[in-house]
Amino acid sequence: xxxxxxxxxxxxxxxxxxxxxxxxxxxxxxxxxxxxxxxxxxxxxxxxxxxxxxxxxxxxxxxxxxxxxxxxxxxxxxxxxxxxxxxxxxxxxxxxxxxxxxxxxxxxxxxxxxxxxxxxxxxxxxxxxxxxxxxxxxxxxxxxxxxxxxxx
Amino acid sequence: xxxxxxxxxxxxxxxxxxxxxxxxxxxxxxxxxxxxxxxxxxxxxxxxxxxxxxxxxxxxxxxxxxxxxxxxxxxxxxxxxxxxxxxxxxxxxxxxxxxxxxxxxxxxxxxxxxxxxxxxxxxxxxxxxxxxxxxxxxxxxxxxxxxxxxxx
Amino acid sequence: xxxxxxxxxxxxxxxxxxxxxxxxxxxxxxxxxxxxxxxxxxxxxxxxxxxxxxxxxxxxxxxxxxxxxxxxxxxxxxxxxxxxxxxxxxxxxxxxxxxxxxxxxxxxxxxxxxxxxxxxxxxxxxxxxxxxxxxxxxxxxxxxxxxxxxxx
Numbered sequence: 478x479x480x481x482x483x484x485x486x487x488x489x490x491x492x493x494x495x496x497x498x499x500x501x502x503x504x505x506x507x508x509x510x511x512x513x514x515x516x517x518x519x520x521x522x523x524x525x526x527x528x529x530x531x532x533x534x535x536x537x538x539x540x541x542x543x544x545x546x547x548x549x550x551x552x553x554x555x556x557x558x559x560x561x562x563x564x565x566x567x568x569x570x571x572x573x574x575x576x577x578x579x580x581x582x583x584x585x586x587x588x589x590x591x592x593x594x595x596x597x598x599x600x601x602x603x604x605x606x607x608x609x610x611x612x613x614x615x616x617x618x619x620x621x622x623x624x625x626x627x628x629x
Numbered sequence: 630x631x632x633x634x635x636x637x638x639x640x641x642x643x644x645x646x647x648x649x650x651x652x653x654x655x656x657x658x659x660x661x662x663x664x665x666x667x668x669x670x671x672x673x674x675x676x677x678x679x680x681x682x683x684x685x686x687x688x689x690x691x692x693x694x695x696x697x698x699x700x701x702x703x704x705x706x707x708x709x710x711x712x713x714x715x716x717x718x719x720x721x722x723x724x725x726x727x728x729x730x731x732x733x734x735x736x737x738x739x740x741x742x743x744x745x746x747x748x749x750x751x752x753x754x755x756x757x758x759x760x761x762x763x764x765x766x767x768x769x770x771x772x773x774x775x776x777x778x779x780x781x
Numbered sequence: 782x783x784x785x786x787x788x789x790x791x792x793x794x795x796x797x798x799x800x801x802x803x804x805x806x807x808x809x810x811x812x813x814x815x816x817x818x819x820x821x822x823x824x825x826x827x828x829x830x831x832x833x834x835x836x837x838x839x840x841x842x843x844x845x846x847x848x849x850x851x852x853x854x855x856x857x858x859x860x861x862x863x864x865x866x867x868x869x870x871x872x873x874x875x876x877x878x879x880x881x882x883x884x885x886x887x888x889x890x891x892x893x894x895x896x897x898x899x900x901x902x903x904x905x906x907x908x909x910x911x912x913x914x915x916x917x918x919x920x921x922x923x924x925x926x927x928x929x930x931x932x933x
Contacts, residue, residue, distance in 0.1 A: 500891065500892045500910075501895040501896050502874065502895050502908055503909060506873075506908060508929075508931045509814060509931070511661075513872055513873045513909040513929070516910065516912060516913070570654065571911065573913045574765075578765075579765070580765055581766065581768055581770075583765070583766070583767045584651045584768075587652065588652045591652060591653040604654055604658060604665075605656070605657055605665040605667040605775075606652075606654035606667045607723065607725075607775040609765075609767075609773060610764045610765030611763055611913045611915055611916070612882075613878075613884055613887070614885065614887070614913060615888045615913075615914075616885050617885045618885075621911065625665070627660045627661070661813075662813060663813075718810070721810075722806065728916050728917040730916075730917075731917070733919060733920050733922075734919075735917070735918070735919045736804035736920075740804045740805045743805040743806050755806070756806055757806060757807060757927075758804075758806035759875065759877075759925065760820060761915045761917075761919075761925060762915055762916045762917030763916055764916045779813070
């Protein structure tokens, strides 16, 4: 596995500052050989990049970009508890898409996160996943992503 | 624990082929002594057995059958990474039911999955579970089930 | 960490009896050094303390109290498999809020659970979390909470 920090830059991204939780919890916590990352919203410099429902207010293509932002924020959260070079693999991704009535393209949206993990970690970025369409998300976010990561 | 493969046949089921992910992830992944199974839809030979919301388009009874199909697909996913005889226990089931307004019978629906795991694994099939009613599911599926399995 | 049982009483709460599952699963199960707790509803002595959607039928303030009841029921479920003094840390909280159209205050609602864990376990109560707004919950519950706990 190549250095994930270098890979993030190579992909044209910048590892953001860890997003402070919007409530009484922590961004990520280590338990044994796993890091559990809290549900990440598509925050950019302290504000949601977009609000609204996917399939009406927000296009699926834009929502996919937002899912990549959630994934970057998840990596920032992991980095707040352990060096990303200690990541053994991304284990499980949970993808929640605030969905307009009749929008059923959640998998393509959450691919924004899955593909980022694949690009950053290669084979170690291949993960199990569940993607669902929910009624509402915190602060009106269109997408939320949580992650379980295996670490050394 | 009797042989789960024999038990599946005895129950009148057939272990399906593993359902290819509808996006950039894998059906199941092993991390330490656990296998994390991706959210499984009620796919039968490559197509959804049913689409629509439970409580309007799809009856709760039919949705329970669909949850059993999800569970079978989950076992196929586990089987793609480890022999089912290596299963120590089913640990956690997540059940997502695409719910019509006012439909609150999610537990009985997800019992379709829980009872299948109980029938196949006996005592080792008893698990923790969360069942919720979501707005929309991928491809219009009425039910989605993900699973965490402890393995030898 | 002070004795969690004493702390619960000191906070003015009473550890409830474990809530029997509403379907074919168990309240909590141990797997390795973790206890997985099933999705807990705000049941009080066998009945839901409240039903309806948060943001219309149920106020966010009341929903926060209901989330604390879910958290207490989760501790009762943990206690059914292991002494609470064996808890190393609360690892992950999943919060599901049955949300009226346009209600986006899920984090403040689920704080009811997060703050209770913090009050009972102190530093060991700090956890990762995902909070989402769902369409419907079992039996019409306004809130559901599941938990992963690390144990000795």
